[in-house]
Structures are given as structure tokens and as C-alpha cells.
Amino acid sequence: MFQLFGFGGARCPRCEHKNGAAAGYCAQCGLSLGAPDSDAVLHANQWQLADGQLALFFGVRELSSLFGSAARRLQVPAQSRAWIVQSDAFTLIPAGDYDSAAFFARLPALLPARAAEVLIARADAVSLEFDLPGLASTELLNVAASLRVDIALGQPDAFARQFMRAPGAVTRAHLHALLLPSVRQIALEFIGSRALREMDANADLRPELNERLQSALTQRLAPSGLAVARVETLALRHDKREGDAGASIGTLWLGGLPAQELEQRSLERMKQLDQLYDEEEWQRIRREELAARHAHRRAELTQDATVEKAELNHQEAERLQALRGRQIDLYGRILEAKSRRQALDHGAALALGELEQELAQKGAQRADDAANWEHVRALAAIKMRSELELSQLHGREQIQLAQQRFTHQVHLQSIAQQVESALLIDDETGRRTQLARLRQAEADAAQREAQLEAEQHQAAWQGLMLANAARKREAERVQEWEDQMQLARQRELLRAEAHKDEAAQVQAAEIAEKVAALRRGGAREDAIAQQEKLLRTIEADGVHARQLQQQTQLAQLDALAIEEQRQQLRQLEQEAQWQRDLLAMAQQRESDYARWKGEYEALLARQAHAAELARIDIDRIEKIGSLSDTGKVAMAAGQNAAALAQVLKVQLQAGMSAEQIHALAALAAAENSVSPADALRMAQDGVAQERSYLEGQAERERRQQLDLINLQNAAHAHGLSAQAQLGVAVAQALQPGVGPGAAAPARCKNGHVQRAGHPEDKFCAACGVALQP
Structure with missing residues (x-):
């Protein structure tokens, strides 16, 4: 292992x-x-x-x-x-x-x-404490959380596969670094989907956060062999500050004040929510929240098909997931409410206003408040379904990304531990070799981390595409719901016409009853005849109208039934296609995760294989070093065997005496059919040839040195002659009385002019020969 x-x-x-x-x-x-x-x-x-x-x-x-x-x-x-x-x-x-x-x-x-x-x-478990500042509520108000998470070892086989790649230990610092991103993400999604006033009014806020953290961390840490024994929220607080980074002017403890704070802080420090913010500040906060929600919606609806604009960072993705959770919660409150007033009391005013505005734009308002509320609930159910689908897919994606980051962080910690162990190696060469291998592993890990970032950006891009597809499917569902409402209205019209027909039949029955009453009362024949005539007219008109209406109603009912069947088939087909698209996206992400896992395992396998090859090579060299001379020659590589044999031969001959060398020479001569005298003569000839070669080389070097000396002397003599001529010319030019009619100057045997007025000169200044008197 x-x-x-x-x-x-x-x-x-x-x-x-x-x-x-x-x-x-x-x-x-x-x-x-x-x-x-x-x-x-x-x-x-x-x-x-x-x-x-x-x-x-x-x-x-x-x-x-x-x-x-x-x-x-x-x-x-x-x-x-x-x-x-x-x-x-x-x-x-x-x-x-x-x-x-x-x-x-x-x-x-x-x-x-x-x-x-x-x-x-x-x-038992190891307790980890996390301080998470900067968690934003749905109004973008900062909330700080202090958490304690107890981690224990769960399944030893899964733990061994994840951590036991090399001897080492898992400490509290390692676990804190591994779990901090996941804990912060879960807490941010929980806090970001709730308003500050709701959290202040919720006495079970901290137990709910504990349950959310424990369930999410258990799901994420199960493949790594770790178990979450307990999660405790130590404190949740909101600090109101002067400006963005000013001093705190008030603290609101959410879910109750911690016991240690009751001892350390005075009750004057605590302020209620209404005392922290007045009505004007709450209006400003609501405007900022509404602007953030509108910006989020515009970002979803106006996504450009470029990767640069689709590359959201991790914090923005967490914020969007928190907003999506908030929307799901508000839609759920609308569905649970029995009336509009109850939904407003439950804090769903913003979502309710958006739905009513959308219905007003579509012209779907009804005079009946009950019908209007049912329409709002239906639209909320459609939107909640879309948000749930997006949230589930995004949640699975976040779990996979968290597992990738977790595995990569464990790998980096393992490399760091191996570096610490490699630094303890005494041999300098071995230590450098191991450190070089580990640095290469770190470089591969850094490259893999860059690939993880690229895959995260790709996942963000796919998430945006999925969000656009979900909005499109949401619009289709709204259209299907409107078509259903239209068919329901048509059925209501047909039912109203049936009621009119029944009313006409009742009217005819009433007239018949009047005729019978007149007959029984002995009325005049003209009145009876008039009533009978009216009755026959009504009956004839009724029969004809009923026949036409029945035919029309039957045709309309048939057309309505056909349209309903078509709509149901179309709705089923669109829903099936959407589910297939969702399944394809989920399978694509699963395949991407499987591919990443395969590449990661292949990287580890390559590193292990390279390490094994290096270990085998080092072991082979050590074993060759422990062999005899014959074994070294036999085990050495082909290109090194001849050189190794020659080195061993020289080492052997260096330790021989003169008699052994003479015997070896005699043996070599016998093997080559050469007598000792011939071998000695051949050796002497070789020595003579070597000596003559060395003497010739020395003679050539001596001649070259003489040529260089002669050349240098000639150059020096030429320089002296030029200087002497120049001096004589200058002296003659300066001597008075020398003109064209004067006697010729004295010269030496070589023709050099002598100095005038210096009869004491015995030698020529130019060439140095003796002068004639």
C-alpha cells in the first residue's frame, strides 16, 4: 500500500x-x-x-x-x-x-x-475550531460564525486509500486546512439564504446550522474514511460598524448569546435588531438587497457566450448558490401559505411581488382573489421546481469539486511530508536526487492544480448553460400552464352554456305548469291558447337550439379533448426531453469526474513507476558494487564492459612486481608466437622510435624558438637604424654653414653619414662599424 x-x-x-x-x-x-x-x-x-x-x-x-x-x-x-x-x-x-x-x-x-x-x-474525535468572518446574509450584511467540528476516523479501508500513500500522520492542522473550504462554503450557503431578521427571530438557528453542516460534511468526507462525530455552532453574530471597516458600534447575537460572552461582555454591549438599524437604514438595506437580486437575475438572463465572461470565481459561485437557496425558501413559503396575507406574514413579500408583477405582465390577473392566489401559487411551484433542479445539479457539482480539491490537498500534504523526510538523508547525492524527484512531483501537482482551475471554470460555464436551459424550460412550463388555463376556461364556457340550456328547460317547464294551472282554473280559451302557443314556440326553439347546441358542444368537447391530449403529449414530450438533457448533463459531469479521477490515478501510477524504476536502478548499482571483479564485468552494460575490463587490467598490473611483469610479457609473447629476444628487440625498437620522435619534436621546437629570436633581433636593428638616420638628418639641418657648395660629409663603409664636428667618433652611430681616420 x-x-x-x-x-x-x-x-x-x-x-x-x-x-x-x-x-x-x-x-x-x-x-x-x-x-x-x-x-x-x-x-x-x-x-x-x-x-x-x-x-x-x-x-x-x-x-x-x-x-x-x-x-x-x-x-x-x-x-x-x-x-x-x-x-x-x-x-x-x-x-x-x-x-x-x-x-x-x-x-x-x-x-x-x-x-x-x-x-x-x-x-475519540479531534476537535477543530473554525472562525468564519465575512458571511453575508440575504441583505448583504456581514455575519461572523464560530464553529467546532469533531472529526473521527470512520472506515479504515477508505482512509487508507486516501491518506496512506506513504508513512506519516494526520494532524489537526492537516484536517483544518482540508475542511476549511467546505465548512465555509456550507456556512455561506446557509447564512446567505436567510435574512437577518429571520435569523434573529429563529431560536433554532444554531441547531439548524449544526444539522446542515453535519449532513453535508458527512456526505463529503465519507469517501475519505472520515466521520463527523459532532458539529457545534459556538456563536453567530452580526456587528454593525461605522463604515466598511470602522469600529463596531453594536453586536447582535443570532440564535442566543454564548455562555462565555455572558461572562466577558456586559449586557449594555448587546442591542436588539431594531435598535441597531432604524427604518431609514432598513429601507436602504432592502434597496441594496433588491438591487443585488436584480443584478443576479440580469446576469442570468444576459450571459454572453464567451468563456471570459462565464469564468466566475469560487466566491461568486457560492453567493449565487446562496441566492438560489433563498429563492427556493421563499417559493416554498408561498406554496405553504393559504392566502396572500399569510405569505406576506411569512416574509415572502419580495418573491410574491415578483410573481404578481410577472402575472400582471402576462395579463393573467383575475377578479377573484382566490383564483388569483392559486395562479400565484402555480407560478411559484413552477419556479421552485426550476430552482430545485438547478440547486441539485449545482450541489452535485460542488461536491465533486470539493472532493477533487480535498484529494489534491491530501496529495500536496503527502509530498510535503516526503520532502521533510528526504531532508533527513545524510548522503548529499541521495538527498539531492530525492528532492529533485519530489520537486518534479510538486511541479506535476501544480500543473494538476491549474487543470483543476480550468475544469472549475469549465464547470462554471456549463452551469451557466444549464441555468439558461432551465430558464427556457421554466418559460415552457409557464406557457404550458397558461395553455391549461385556457383550456380550463373553454371548458367553463361550455359548462356555462350547458347551464343556460338547463335554465331554458326549466323555463319551459314553468310555462307548461302555468298552462296546466289555467286549465284547471277554468280560464278562458284565448288565454289558454296563447299560453299553449307560447309553449309550443319555446319548445320548438328549445329543441332546435338544443340540437344545435348539443352538436356544437359535442364538437367543441371533441376539439377540447383532442387539444388537451395534444397538450399533454407535448408537455410529456418536452418534460421527457428536459429530463434527458438533465440526465445527459449529469452523466457528462460524472464522466468528467471519472476522467479526472483516472488521470489523477494515472499520474500517481506514473510517479510510483518512475520511483520504482529509480529504486531498481539504485539497487542494481549497489548490488554490482558488492560483486567481485568478474561479476562487475559480467553485469555491466555493453558499452561499459570494455572500459571496466581495461580499468581492472590496469589496476591489476599496477600491483605486480618486476618478475610478474616479465612473466606476463613472456606469456603474451608465447601466446603471440614471439620469442623473448624478439619481444625485447621489438620493445627496444618501440622505445627507440618513441625516443627519436621525441627528439625530433624537441628539435622542431628549438628551431622555431631560434627563428623567433632572429626575427625579433632584425626588427630591433631596423628600428635602431631608422632612429640613427633621423638623428643625423636633424643634426645636419641644425649645423650652420652647410649649403650646396660645402664639402661632402664623411661616411662609413656602409654609406651612413657621420656627425659633423665630432672627429672623436670611432664607430658609426647607425651600424656600429669602425670609422676610417
């Missing part, structure tokens, strides 16, 4: 033995190199973790090396849980005090001579 390469050359943390560069385990005690230093675990053999550690894991070459000598004992306290991993099988070690015989007798599934990994974890 462990990838132990990278710690070779380091001293054993238990016995301080220095190991080879390719060693994965200590050669003396069998402990895995790079194991975290723990006096209680490694030296005292008491498997009790230090404060701030959740888990500690290391490996042994042989399981029996845990006990060392036969008299050494192993203590597993009740405060710890321990597992032995052999062949990917986890065996829980019960708490107790063991010697070697009792240990293997109680756990027969463990093999003493086989390698194993040891996982030691706390039996």
Missing part, C-alpha cells in the same frame, strides 16, 4: 541506523523509513497518539519486528484503535498488553514473517 521510495539514505527514526539509498525498510530493525517520529509508538511500543494527531501509520518489513526481542511487549491503550494491514486485509487489534506469543496466538490471521502496515487512530 505504501509507496516507500524516497526515504532511502535516511536514518531510521527508531534505531538511528543509516540505510542505503534504495532501502525502503531499516536494515537493522525493519521499520519503514520516513515513519513519523513518535517516542511512545516507536520506542516505548505504546500505541498512544500525541495531542493533535488523529491517525499515525507506518510499515514494517516483518510483522514480528514490532516486538524486536522476545521480552519486548506491545501496549494498545483503550484510547486508541489500531489495525494491522496485510494483503489489503484490515485486522483490528483489541486493546491490551501483548507479548509476541500472545499477540500472534490471539490474532492467527496475521503472518509474522510478512510485511505489514500499521494504522493507529484515536478512539
Whole structure:
């Protein structure tokens, strides 16, 4: 399970033995190199973790090396849980005090001579405290939260797959760095979907936040083998400040005041919400909230099809998810309300106003308040369904991104631990090699982090496309609902006409009853005849009208039924297509996540393979170094074998005496069919040739030096001659009485003019020859 390469050359943390560069385990005690230093675990053999550690894991070459000598004992306290991993099988070690015989007798599934990994974890949970400032409510008012999350080890096999890539420990600092982004995101979504007044009035606010955090963190941490034991909200407060970064002028504690604050702060510091903000400030806050909601809606409706404008950062995505949660909550309140007044009392005024405005724009208002309210509820149900679909898909996307970031952060922490272990290597070359490999792993991790950022931007772009598709489907659902309302109105008209027909029949029956009454009363025949005539006219008109109306009603009912069937089929088809699109998007994201996971595992496999190849190469070099001379020549590579043989030959000859060299020469001469005299003569000839070559080389160098000296002397003599001629010319020019008629000047044998007026000169100043008197 462990990838132990990278710690070779380091001293054993238990016995301080220095190991080879390719060693994965200590050669003396069998402990895995790079194991975290723990006096209680490694030296005292008491498997009790230090404060701030959740888990500690290391490996042994042989399981029996845990006990060392036969008299050494192993203590597993009740405060710890321990597992032995052999062949990917986890065996829980019960708490107790063991010697070697009792240990293997109680756990027969463990093999003493086989390698194993040891996982030691706390039996209780590790408490992590998070201070989260800057959480915005739905009115964009800052809320600060203080949380405590207790994390324990859940499934050891999942924990081993995630964390046990190398010997090390999981500490409170590691867990805090891993969980901070997820905790902040969940808290921001919870606070951002609620108004400050609602949170102030909700006495169960902190338990609700605890439940939300525990359920969300449990879902996210389950694949990593971590369990959330408890979540406690220590404090939720809102500070009113003078300006954006001014001093606090009032504090509102949401969900109750913490016990420690009751002791440390005076009650005068606490102020009610209405005392913090007056009516004018509340109006300003509501205007800002409404502007933010409108800006969010415009951003959804006017998205440009460019990646640059679609690249939302992580905080904006969290804010949008919080606004979406707020919309879902408001729509749910409208659906639960029985009347408009009840919805207003529940705090859904903004959403109700938007729905009524949309209905007014569509001309769907009704004079009947009850019918109008049903229409509002229907529209709220449609919008709530769309927001729920978006929220679910976005939630799954956020979970996958959080898992990716979590896995990547664990990988970075593992590399950091390996760097710390590599710095303990004594051999400079080995330390540099391991650090170079780890720096390359860090570079690969940085490149992978850049790919994660690109995938996050791509997911944001896909989320925008999904939001646009959801808005389109929402408009289609609204249109389908309006079509249903139109068909319902047509059916109401047909029902009203049927009522009119029934009223005509009642009127005819009343007239017939009057005729019968007149007959019984003995009325005059003309009155009876007039009533009978009226009755026949009404009956004839009624029969004809009823026939026409029945035919018309039957045709309208048939057309209405056909239209309803068409609408139902069209609605079912559109809904099925939308569900297929949602499924395709979800499958695409699942495939992208699977692809990322495969690439990440491939990256780890490549790094492990490269480390294994390097370990094999180092091990091979060490084994070749321990072989004999013959073995070195046999195991060396082809291009190095000849050079290695020549080096060994020279080393062997360097240690020979004169008699051994003479015997070796005689043996070589015998092998080549050459007598000793011939071999000596050939050697002397070779020496003579070498000597003549060296003498010729020396003669050539001597001649070259002489030529250079002669050339230098000639150049110097020429320079002196030029200077002498120049001096004679200047002297003659300055001598008085010298003209064209004067006698010729005296010259030397070489023709150089001598100085006038200097009869004492014995030698020529130009060439140095003796002058004639």
C-alpha cells in the first residue's frame, strides 16, 4: 500500500541506523523509513497518539519486528484503535498488553514473517475550531460564525486509500486546512439564504446550522474514511460598524448569546435588531438587497457566450448558490401559505411581488382573489421546481469539486511530508536526487492544480448553460400552464352554456305548469291558447337550439379533448426531453469526474513507476558494487564492459612486481608466437622510435624558438637604424654653414653619414662599424 521510495539514505527514526539509498525498510530493525517520529509508538511500543494527531501509520518489513526481542511487549491503550494491514486485509487489534506469543496466538490471521502496515487512530474525535468572518446574509450584511467540528476516523479501508500513500500522520492542522473550504462554503450557503431578521427571530438557528453542516460534511468526507462525530455552532453574530471597516458600534447575537460572552461582555454591549438599524437604514438595506437580486437575475438572463465572461470565481459561485437557496425558501413559503396575507406574514413579500408583477405582465390577473392566489401559487411551484433542479445539479457539482480539491490537498500534504523526510538523508547525492524527484512531483501537482482551475471554470460555464436551459424550460412550463388555463376556461364556457340550456328547460317547464294551472282554473280559451302557443314556440326553439347546441358542444368537447391530449403529449414530450438533457448533463459531469479521477490515478501510477524504476536502478548499482571483479564485468552494460575490463587490467598490473611483469610479457609473447629476444628487440625498437620522435619534436621546437629570436633581433636593428638616420638628418639641418657648395660629409663603409664636428667618433652611430681616420 505504501509507496516507500524516497526515504532511502535516511536514518531510521527508531534505531538511528543509516540505510542505503534504495532501502525502503531499516536494515537493522525493519521499520519503514520516513515513519513519523513518535517516542511512545516507536520506542516505548505504546500505541498512544500525541495531542493533535488523529491517525499515525507506518510499515514494517516483518510483522514480528514490532516486538524486536522476545521480552519486548506491545501496549494498545483503550484510547486508541489500531489495525494491522496485510494483503489489503484490515485486522483490528483489541486493546491490551501483548507479548509476541500472545499477540500472534490471539490474532492467527496475521503472518509474522510478512510485511505489514500499521494504522493507529484515536478512539475519540479531534476537535477543530473554525472562525468564519465575512458571511453575508440575504441583505448583504456581514455575519461572523464560530464553529467546532469533531472529526473521527470512520472506515479504515477508505482512509487508507486516501491518506496512506506513504508513512506519516494526520494532524489537526492537516484536517483544518482540508475542511476549511467546505465548512465555509456550507456556512455561506446557509447564512446567505436567510435574512437577518429571520435569523434573529429563529431560536433554532444554531441547531439548524449544526444539522446542515453535519449532513453535508458527512456526505463529503465519507469517501475519505472520515466521520463527523459532532458539529457545534459556538456563536453567530452580526456587528454593525461605522463604515466598511470602522469600529463596531453594536453586536447582535443570532440564535442566543454564548455562555462565555455572558461572562466577558456586559449586557449594555448587546442591542436588539431594531435598535441597531432604524427604518431609514432598513429601507436602504432592502434597496441594496433588491438591487443585488436584480443584478443576479440580469446576469442570468444576459450571459454572453464567451468563456471570459462565464469564468466566475469560487466566491461568486457560492453567493449565487446562496441566492438560489433563498429563492427556493421563499417559493416554498408561498406554496405553504393559504392566502396572500399569510405569505406576506411569512416574509415572502419580495418573491410574491415578483410573481404578481410577472402575472400582471402576462395579463393573467383575475377578479377573484382566490383564483388569483392559486395562479400565484402555480407560478411559484413552477419556479421552485426550476430552482430545485438547478440547486441539485449545482450541489452535485460542488461536491465533486470539493472532493477533487480535498484529494489534491491530501496529495500536496503527502509530498510535503516526503520532502521533510528526504531532508533527513545524510548522503548529499541521495538527498539531492530525492528532492529533485519530489520537486518534479510538486511541479506535476501544480500543473494538476491549474487543470483543476480550468475544469472549475469549465464547470462554471456549463452551469451557466444549464441555468439558461432551465430558464427556457421554466418559460415552457409557464406557457404550458397558461395553455391549461385556457383550456380550463373553454371548458367553463361550455359548462356555462350547458347551464343556460338547463335554465331554458326549466323555463319551459314553468310555462307548461302555468298552462296546466289555467286549465284547471277554468280560464278562458284565448288565454289558454296563447299560453299553449307560447309553449309550443319555446319548445320548438328549445329543441332546435338544443340540437344545435348539443352538436356544437359535442364538437367543441371533441376539439377540447383532442387539444388537451395534444397538450399533454407535448408537455410529456418536452418534460421527457428536459429530463434527458438533465440526465445527459449529469452523466457528462460524472464522466468528467471519472476522467479526472483516472488521470489523477494515472499520474500517481506514473510517479510510483518512475520511483520504482529509480529504486531498481539504485539497487542494481549497489548490488554490482558488492560483486567481485568478474561479476562487475559480467553485469555491466555493453558499452561499459570494455572500459571496466581495461580499468581492472590496469589496476591489476599496477600491483605486480618486476618478475610478474616479465612473466606476463613472456606469456603474451608465447601466446603471440614471439620469442623473448624478439619481444625485447621489438620493445627496444618501440622505445627507440618513441625516443627519436621525441627528439625530433624537441628539435622542431628549438628551431622555431631560434627563428623567433632572429626575427625579433632584425626588427630591433631596423628600428635602431631608422632612429640613427633621423638623428643625423636633424643634426645636419641644425649645423650652420652647410649649403650646396660645402664639402661632402664623411661616411662609413656602409654609406651612413657621420656627425659633423665630432672627429672623436670611432664607430658609426647607425651600424656600429669602425670609422676610417
